[in-house]
Each structure stands twice: as C-alpha cells, then as structure tokens.
Amino acid sequence: MRRRGVVVVVMMIGSLFGCGASDSGGDEPAKAEQRADATRAAAKETFPLVGDAVKALTYTSGGSGRWAICGMEPSPSGAEYAAEVAVTQSDTAASEQAELIASALTSAGWKVDETTSEAVTASKGGLAFRARYGDGGINLSITSGCVDVSKDRIRALTDEPSEDLGLPQP
Amino acid sequence: MPLRRVSRPEALRTMPESASSVATGIRATGESVSNTQETLAGEGTPAGWKGSASEAASNQFTKLSGDLDSAVAALSKAATAMDRYDDRLQRLYSRRQTLTEEVSSINGQIDAYDADVAASDPEDAEAQSALKARSKELERQADALQGRVDGWNADQDAADAAVISALQSVDTVAEGDDAAKNPNRPDAPELADRLKDKVDAGDPEAVATWWASLSPAEKQALMIHSPELVGNAGGIPTVDRDEANRTSMYSDIDYLGEREKDGQLTDLEEDQLENARGALKTLESYKDRIDPDTGENTAFLLVFRPDAFDGDGGIAMSLGNPDTADDVTSFVPGLTSESSSLSGNIKSMDRLMQLADGKNGDDTVAAIAWIDYDAPSSDDGMTDNPWDFVQVAGEGKATDGGERFAEFVDGMRASDQGSQAHFTAIGHSYGSTTVSHAATDNDLQVDDMVLIGSPGAGSADVATDLMDNGNVYVGSADYDPVSLLGGPGLGALGHDPSQDDFGAHRFEVDPGSYRVQDLMDNHSSYFNEDSTSLDAMADVVAGDQPDEVDGRVPGTYQPLSDLLAGTTIVSGGEQAWNGIEYTGGKVADGVEYTGGKVADGAGWAWDRAEDAGGWLGSLG
Structure with missing residues (x-):
C-alpha cells in the first residue's frame, strides 16, 4: 500500500514538472499569427465603415492591436489578439448610433448577435466585434478568440508592445 | 420661407486627453528639475573640498539652484494652466455631445415639418394656420439652439486663447524668476509635509477634505514636488491620483533610463525601471479605450510604487473611474503576483467589467486590479506548485497585505463621489486569504466578498466572521488542488470557505480537467471567457445573486x-x-x-x- 502511494507521488511530481504533456499548446504557433492577421484585417476594414456610418470626426488614434492572456496567471490557457479604437467625436446623436452601427456591420458581412441600449455585438469567421456607445463616445473592438498556444508562447506574445493599426483619421 | 437647419458645433480641436497628457509631461519634467534643485540646494560642495575653488563652486551651485527654482515655478504655472485647459475641454466635450443630440433632434423635426408642408392642402386654411404656428415655434427653437452652438464655438476659441496666454506668461527666464518670487507661490514642501501627516494619521476622509480645500495651483505644485505622495494617498480623487502617478512613472522612466544608459543602475533601480516601463505598457494598451459615458480614458493608475517590496513593486490600476462608478470591484491576485503581473490581471478585470456592465442596467462599473502587497513570489522560492502554499507562504504576507488592502478600500470610499458605490472585494488563491485577513483583522469596508480558488480563509471560521451581512461568495473548482488545501479540517492558511459548514454562498464553477498536468490550469480558470464562474462574479459585482450550488461536505467530493x-x-x-x-x-x-x-x-x-x-x- 505504501509502495503504491510512493509511485503515485513520483508520477504526480513527474507529470507536474514536465514529464507529462502538460504544456502542449494545442494550436500550432502559426495559428496565432493567422488569427492576428485576420483580426487586423477585419479591424482595418470594419472600423472605418462604422466610423463613416456614425459620421466620426475624431478617433483616439490610428487604432491599436495587442495580445492578451486568456485565463490568468499562474497558468494562462491561451492568448487572444484584440484590435481597438474609440470614436471620440461624431456628428451623429448617441441615440441614433446603435442602428447605424448594426446596419454598417450587416452590410460588411457581420452577423449581428445582439443590440442593446449600450452595445452592439457581432461575429464573423470566428472573430467577435463589439461596439459600446454612450454620450461620451464609442469603443470599437474586434477580438480573435483564444488561441491555444504553449505558455512560453503566451508570455512571448503578451510581452509584445501594442501595434499601431494605421487607420486613417476621418 | 423654408426653415433653416441648425449647424452642428465644430469638432473639438484638442481632446481633453491630449491636454492631460501634456500636463503630465510638464509635471514629470518639473519633478525632475525640482529634485535636482533640492539636491543642489541641500548638498553644496563636499566637506573635504576647501579653498577658493570650493567657494566658487558653492556659489555656482547656489545660483544654479536658484535658476532651477525659477524653472520649477514656471513649470508649475504651466501645469496649472494646462490642467485648467483640460477642465475646460472636458466641459466643452460634454456640452458638444449634448448639442449634437439637440441639433439632430431639431433638424429631424424640421425635416418632418417640411414633409408635412409638402403634403398639405394649400386651400385648407386651418391646416395652413397650424403649420404656420408650428413653423414659428420651430424657428424660435432653432434660433435659440443656433445661438448656443455659436456660443460653444466661441467658447472653444476662448479656451485656446486662454491657455496660449497662460503659457506665454511663463516662457521667458525673467517671467520664471517672477513666478518664483511671487509671494503667493504655493509652498510645495510645506504642503507635502501636511499631506504626509494626514496620510500617516490614517484618515483618508481628512485627506479628501483637505485636498478639496487646495487651490489648483497648490495641487499642481504638490503633484510636481511629491507625485508619489499624492498618487498613493487614499482620499485623493482618482483623476488626481492617476495624474500624479503618471507623473512619477514618466519621471522614473526618464531618470532611470538615463542611469541605465550610463550603466549606473542598482539592482533595485533595475526592478524599479522595469516596473515603471511595465506600468506604461499596460496603460498604453488601454489608450484606445474610453468611458463611453464621459469620453475620458478608461484606465486610471491608482497606486504606483515601483520600488516597493524589494523591487517586486506595488501597483493598482482601474478600468473605469471608481469615484463615479455605481458598482466597484477590487481584485487581489495570489501567489507570485507582483507589479509585472498587472497586464494579465487587468485583462481579467476587463472581462469581468464588461460582463457586469451588461447586467446592471444603466449603472456604471469600475474594476480595479490591486497588487500592492508582498505576495509570496519566486524570490521566496515560490513556484506555481500547490505545496509551496504550505512550505513557503504562511499567513504572514496575507496578514500584512490584508491591512494594506483594507486601507486602500478606505481610501477609495473616501474619494467616492455621489451616493456610495456598491463595492465588491475579490480574492483569488493566496489573495483570498489576504482579503479574508482584511476583513477579520481590519474591518474591510465592502458590501460583498468573493473568494475563488481559496487555500483558506485565514482566521475566519464561518462566513459571518468575514462579513456581518454574510455576503461571502465562494467559487471553487472541484479539480482545483489549491482550493482543497483548506479542508476538511483546518489547513495551513485557514478553513476552506467552500465547505458547507462555513456558511458562504457557493456558486457554480466548471470542475476543470481531470489530469494532473492540468490541475494548475483549473486553478487559473475562474476568469475564463464564457465561464460560469466569471458570470457568477459579474452577478455579484452588479449587485445580483448568482445561482448557488451546495457547499462541500466531506465524503461527497474528492479531497x-x-x-x-x-x-x-x-x-x-x-x-x-x-x-x-x-x-x-x-x-x-x-x-x-x-x-x-x-x-x-x-x-x-x-x-x-x-x-x-x-x-x-x-x-x-
């Protein structure tokens, strides 16, 4: 009985410390780049469309993209690429924005999942779009969904600085 | 005669964030100059250096110190001017949003009126009379609104002119000298001493009252002289703490970056610089996120102590302004957490905030990641393995951290504006033990408490030991080994709060993977997107009750x-x-x-x- 307990402890320690397949990172590294590319491309196409729809006058910047962890430390489960920009001024009243945004998304091939008084969410090709609006402006984001890569790769990706998407100002 | 549409207000030429950013840069420069000036004024020539050369050098130091003091005075005035400009821009921004809504509405009414005129019968006298009356009323409203739009455009011009004039008033050496000699110049060192006394007295309400009594010039002088004191003082408004902490951060990056180039960094300074750069990187990653209700940037740096805890650093950042939010949550992460862990933890807050915001109607949410305690870390021999809790951690750091966390919450309560926010404390892993100690030892002032993946609830035997109202919510994955360290019986870090006899509200959590190599993943899954645990925590943050499941009863689960x-x-x-x-x-x-x-x-x-x-x- 004691012998069985020792074997279990040894196997447990071996597994926890790398003798098992504990950090396989199911998706190949190239998948992460593919998802980031798809997210960037969608952001560059969709954000200006939405901006035009609400008659945007100013954005926070040319937009930014970055990796963020899925799950949490000490054992994150993956990484997600997120592209964001905010419309800080527009010539459209806040009360009219939801309808205009949903319409622009539909015309660009997005499936609008939900429209509320605060936000519009939509999806396309595994990407998730979200616009959150109010009297002070509109946040726009597109996220890739979590990509299952190794923990070392997660940390490398999330260490990368934000990148400028280079969206044109209105 | 056709009715004239109201023109929209011009676009705001300078966004408030830009003015705020410039003000921060001026303050950071001011702090660097102020530090150098004080060093020169205080040290003089070395004791062993005598004679005429020493005397000449000492005189030169005194003159240089005076010149730098003039620069500090000028920068302080410039920062005050930029801060005032920022305030004006924020008001203009808010007014512009309102005017845009009103212009859209009145122009829509005019469109409808035109359509009704086109469809009307010119021979119908009664209808024409009604249209005429309607036209008159619309014209009156449109004229009044156009006047307000024109007024807004003029106010924008006036704001720009005012800041240009204020900056020009301190852009020569002579003007800097005048500013330094001005008898009404705020005495920054004296103000700093007074603030420090109030902070040391542990009364954030008194800090809040005193801060509100200061003039804008006094606040700016203090933020330039002692940004680290202002930024970390409970009771000072979040916006001001954020500005002061960003000032410290930029100043540290600038000063330590130069020392790095010269190869002069000590080990502690190396950590400090890394922590400052990490904070900037995390803030930058939210630069494109605004509060859609106010238009202000959504990220606030509430604590910035990059040299604390032997270089692990202390930091807290909020998404959303906790002073104005209706629902506020503050998260305390666990083992191996340090300043550099901010990025991942604030992402968890991002998910939680967005979900809670969709659950609380028109109420607003702010979510804080608080990492200002000395969590057991790799420096202590801590790895990501569960037995380190027992062998390395102990309760000491949770006890100390609990005191710090309770003080932090007291500070946030003191700077709260309007009706008091609904406040939820969340602790994960060792952070749950820390939150527990904040409650049992330090009278933590929160409405609800959430403990997830808890290795033990410190000295609490039952939920009401933590919260008199019993509002303790617990999430524990069945296959999270850390959550099993506390019971049955008494673990090294206290009781398992998910035990049925502890009396907390246990919410559903995905059990996790039944493979030994995934056990720590299970421990790190509570904030996963679309998880039941994240949804339950969002319920609590939004002031709702999550669905409950039975607590653990020995014999019904795997120890x-x-x-x-x-x-x-x-x-x-x-x-x-x-x-x-x-x-x-x-x-x-x-x-x-x-x-x-x-x-x-x-x-x-x-x-x-x-x-x-x-x-x-x-x-x-």
Whole structure:
C-alpha cells in the first residue's frame, strides 16, 4: 500500500514538472499569427465603415492591436489578439448610433448577435466585434478568440508592445 | 420661407486627453528639475573640498539652484494652466455631445415639418394656420439652439486663447524668476509635509477634505514636488491620483533610463525601471479605450510604487473611474503576483467589467486590479506548485497585505463621489486569504466578498466572521488542488470557505480537467471567457445573486490526496498510451522512451518525494 502511494507521488511530481504533456499548446504557433492577421484585417476594414456610418470626426488614434492572456496567471490557457479604437467625436446623436452601427456591420458581412441600449455585438469567421456607445463616445473592438498556444508562447506574445493599426483619421 | 437647419458645433480641436497628457509631461519634467534643485540646494560642495575653488563652486551651485527654482515655478504655472485647459475641454466635450443630440433632434423635426408642408392642402386654411404656428415655434427653437452652438464655438476659441496666454506668461527666464518670487507661490514642501501627516494619521476622509480645500495651483505644485505622495494617498480623487502617478512613472522612466544608459543602475533601480516601463505598457494598451459615458480614458493608475517590496513593486490600476462608478470591484491576485503581473490581471478585470456592465442596467462599473502587497513570489522560492502554499507562504504576507488592502478600500470610499458605490472585494488563491485577513483583522469596508480558488480563509471560521451581512461568495473548482488545501479540517492558511459548514454562498464553477498536468490550469480558470464562474462574479459585482450550488461536505467530493492520486493515474495511463502512439507502433521503443523519461524525472523527483509525502500527510 505504501509502495503504491510512493509511485503515485513520483508520477504526480513527474507529470507536474514536465514529464507529462502538460504544456502542449494545442494550436500550432502559426495559428496565432493567422488569427492576428485576420483580426487586423477585419479591424482595418470594419472600423472605418462604422466610423463613416456614425459620421466620426475624431478617433483616439490610428487604432491599436495587442495580445492578451486568456485565463490568468499562474497558468494562462491561451492568448487572444484584440484590435481597438474609440470614436471620440461624431456628428451623429448617441441615440441614433446603435442602428447605424448594426446596419454598417450587416452590410460588411457581420452577423449581428445582439443590440442593446449600450452595445452592439457581432461575429464573423470566428472573430467577435463589439461596439459600446454612450454620450461620451464609442469603443470599437474586434477580438480573435483564444488561441491555444504553449505558455512560453503566451508570455512571448503578451510581452509584445501594442501595434499601431494605421487607420486613417476621418 | 423654408426653415433653416441648425449647424452642428465644430469638432473639438484638442481632446481633453491630449491636454492631460501634456500636463503630465510638464509635471514629470518639473519633478525632475525640482529634485535636482533640492539636491543642489541641500548638498553644496563636499566637506573635504576647501579653498577658493570650493567657494566658487558653492556659489555656482547656489545660483544654479536658484535658476532651477525659477524653472520649477514656471513649470508649475504651466501645469496649472494646462490642467485648467483640460477642465475646460472636458466641459466643452460634454456640452458638444449634448448639442449634437439637440441639433439632430431639431433638424429631424424640421425635416418632418417640411414633409408635412409638402403634403398639405394649400386651400385648407386651418391646416395652413397650424403649420404656420408650428413653423414659428420651430424657428424660435432653432434660433435659440443656433445661438448656443455659436456660443460653444466661441467658447472653444476662448479656451485656446486662454491657455496660449497662460503659457506665454511663463516662457521667458525673467517671467520664471517672477513666478518664483511671487509671494503667493504655493509652498510645495510645506504642503507635502501636511499631506504626509494626514496620510500617516490614517484618515483618508481628512485627506479628501483637505485636498478639496487646495487651490489648483497648490495641487499642481504638490503633484510636481511629491507625485508619489499624492498618487498613493487614499482620499485623493482618482483623476488626481492617476495624474500624479503618471507623473512619477514618466519621471522614473526618464531618470532611470538615463542611469541605465550610463550603466549606473542598482539592482533595485533595475526592478524599479522595469516596473515603471511595465506600468506604461499596460496603460498604453488601454489608450484606445474610453468611458463611453464621459469620453475620458478608461484606465486610471491608482497606486504606483515601483520600488516597493524589494523591487517586486506595488501597483493598482482601474478600468473605469471608481469615484463615479455605481458598482466597484477590487481584485487581489495570489501567489507570485507582483507589479509585472498587472497586464494579465487587468485583462481579467476587463472581462469581468464588461460582463457586469451588461447586467446592471444603466449603472456604471469600475474594476480595479490591486497588487500592492508582498505576495509570496519566486524570490521566496515560490513556484506555481500547490505545496509551496504550505512550505513557503504562511499567513504572514496575507496578514500584512490584508491591512494594506483594507486601507486602500478606505481610501477609495473616501474619494467616492455621489451616493456610495456598491463595492465588491475579490480574492483569488493566496489573495483570498489576504482579503479574508482584511476583513477579520481590519474591518474591510465592502458590501460583498468573493473568494475563488481559496487555500483558506485565514482566521475566519464561518462566513459571518468575514462579513456581518454574510455576503461571502465562494467559487471553487472541484479539480482545483489549491482550493482543497483548506479542508476538511483546518489547513495551513485557514478553513476552506467552500465547505458547507462555513456558511458562504457557493456558486457554480466548471470542475476543470481531470489530469494532473492540468490541475494548475483549473486553478487559473475562474476568469475564463464564457465561464460560469466569471458570470457568477459579474452577478455579484452588479449587485445580483448568482445561482448557488451546495457547499462541500466531506465524503461527497474528492479531497486533495484522492484528486492527486486519481489524476496522476489517469495522466499516467495517457502517457503510456501517448508513448505507444508516438512510436507509430514500435511498442518496444515507446516503452523504452516512456521508461527513460520517467527514470530521468524519478531521480530528481525521488528527492522531493519525502517532502511531498510529508505534505500529503499533513493534510490529514
């Protein structure tokens, strides 16, 4: 009985410390780049469309993209690429924005999942779009969904600085 | 005559964030100059240096110190001017949003009127009379609104002119000298002493009252002289703390970056610089996120102590302004957390905030990641393995951290504006023990408490020891080994709060993977997107009740020893199977390969088996 307990402890320690397949990172590294590319491309196409729809006058910047962890430390489960920009001024009243945004998304091939008084969410090709609006402006984001890569790769990706998407100002 | 549409207000030429950013840059420069000026004024020439050369150098230092003081005075005035400009821009921004809404509405009414006119019968006198009356009323409203739009455009011009004039008033050396000699110039060192006394007295309400009594010039002078004191003082408004902490951050990056280039960094300074750069990177990653209700940037740096805890650093950042939010939550992460962990933890807050915001109607949410305690870390020999909790952690750091966390919450309560926010404290892992100590030892002022993946609730025996109102919510994945450290019985870090007899509200959590190599993933899954635990926590933050499940009762769940044994056997079987598959049918090779790996691991593992056996034994 004691012998069985020792074997279990040894196997447990071996597994926890790398003798098992504990950090396989199911998706190949190239998948992460593919998802980031798809997210960037969608952001560059969709954000200006939405901006035009609400008659945007100013954005926070040319937009930014970055990796963020899925799950949490000490054992994150993956990484997600997120592209964001905010419309800080527009010539459209806040009360009219939801309808205009949903319409622009539909015309660009997005499936609008939900429209509320605060936000519009939509999806396309595994990407998730979200616009959150109010009297002070509109946040726009597109996220890739979590990509299952190794923990070392997660940390490398999330260490990368934000990148400028280079969206044109209105 | 057709009615004239109201023109929209011009676009705001300078966004408030831009003015705020410039003000921060001026303050950071001012702090660097102020530090140098004080050094020169205080030190003079070295004691061993005598004679005429020493006297000349000393005189030169005094003159240079005076020149720098003039620069500090000028920068202080410039920062005050920019801060005032920022305030004006924020008001203009808000008014512009309102005017845009009103212009849209009145122009829509005029469109409808025109359509009705086109469709009307010119021979219908009664209808024409009504249209005429309507036209008159619309024209009156449109004229009044156009006047306000024109007024807004003029106010924007006036704001720009005012800041230009204010900056020009201190852009020469002579004007800097005048500013330094002005008898009404705020006495920054004296103000700093007074603030420090109030902070040391532990009364954030008094800090809040005193801060509100200061003039804008006094606030700016203090933020330039002692940004670290202002930024970390509970009771000072979030916006001001953020500005002061960003000033410290930029100043540190500038000053320490220069020392780095010169190869002069000490080990502590190296950590400090890394922490400052990490904070900036995280803030930058939210530069494109605004509060859609106010238009202000959504990220606030509430604590910035990059040299604290032997270089691990202390930091807290909020998404959303906790002073104005209706629902506020503050999260305390656990083992191995330090300043550099901010990025991942604020992402968890981002998910939680967005979900809670969708649950609380028109109410607003702010979510804070608080990492301003000395969590057990790699410096203490901590790894990401559960037995480190027992062998390394102990409760000491949770006790100290609990006191700090309770003080932080007191500070946030003191700077709260309007009706008091609904406040939820969340602790994960060792952070849950820390939050528990904040409650049992320091009268933590929160409405609700959430403990997830808890190794033990400190000295609390039951939920009401933590919260008189019993509002303690617990999430514990069935296969999270850390959450099994506290019971049944009493663990090294206190009771398992998910035990039924503890009396907390236990919410549903996905059980996790039943493989030994995934156990720590299970411990790190509580904020996963679309998880039941994240949804339940969002309920609590939004002031709702999450769905409850039964608490743990001995005999109805796997205790830690069984979980480890069971998952090891399952994973061992997988390994052998993977070995066979890996060799593509070469069974003998596969067995040899697997055996070799186990043998390699076993030599090292055997040395620790005794420790682990002892640890298992200690669990009873």
